[in-house]
Amino acid sequence: MSASPIRTRPLALDINGRRHGPLEVPEDMMLVDVLHEYLGLTGTRFGCGQGVCRACTVIVDDEHGPREVRSCITGAHYFNGKRIRTVEGHAQRDEDGAIKALSPVQQAFLDHFSFQCGYCTPGFVNAATVLLERLAKRPIAHSEIEATITDALDPHLCRCTGYVRYYQAVKELVLKTPGLVRGADAARSRREDAP
Numbered sequence: 001m002s003a004s005p006i007r008t009r010p011l012a013l014d015i016n017g018r019r020h021g022p023l024e025v026p027e028d029m030m031l032v033d034v035l036h037e038y039l040g041l042t043g044t045r046f047g048c049g050q051g052v053c054r055a056c057t058v059i060v061d062d063e064h065g066p067r068e069v070r071s072c073i074t075g076a077h078y079f080n081g082k083r084i085r086t087v088e089g090h091a092q093r094d095e096d097g098a099i100k101a102l103s104p105v106q107q108a109f110l111d112h113f114s115f116q117c118g119y120c121t122p123g124f125v126n127a128a129t130v131l132l133e134r135l136a137k138r139p140i141a142h143s144e145i146e147a148t149i150t151d152a153l154d155p156h157l158c159r160c161t162g163y164v165r166y167y168q169a170v171k172e173l174v175l176k177t178p179g180l181v182r183g184a185d186a187a188r189s190r191r192e193d194a195p
Helices: 031-038 104-111 121-137 142-153 163-176 182-193
Strands: 008-015 018-026 057-062 065-070 083-085 099-101
Touching: 008 031, 018 031, 057 121, 065 121, 104 121, 104 163, 121 142, 121 163, 142 163, 142 182
Parallel strands: 008 083
Antiparallel strands: 008 018, 057 065, 057 083
């Protein structure tokens, strides 16, 4: 009895601002496997393989804005023609590809020693990035900061239980980034305008 051939379809992706494909990819392959095996982008982690831990999270940019998608349970062909960001796409790089500067989220996590083993970090970086980009469009009241960060980060699991430092880093970043918090910005404006 011979094995049936693997069925493939062309797949074209825009990842971190760079076009890839079309590639002939098996119809049932998950995006995380395409990132690792076809494109050499190994920053996206394969954790639980069930979409629970969210280490595999990538960002999809579409007409609704940035959103998180779990790449270990979402077929690669779902992403055909879509714009995707992986953890490799956040830092600023020079023309040779060397990192010039980390993103504000990456730097905040580093400054707060947020991660231990680092396995979950790509998912947390993407979740925090999506949160900050959404807040830039729809700022929240100061009183909503804790709940908003919790809602954004709670679905992500950390094997080393480093949650507190991730939360602290994101909270500090939200508070110090102009335009993300309504109450803090109003208070700052009042202080600056005072005689």
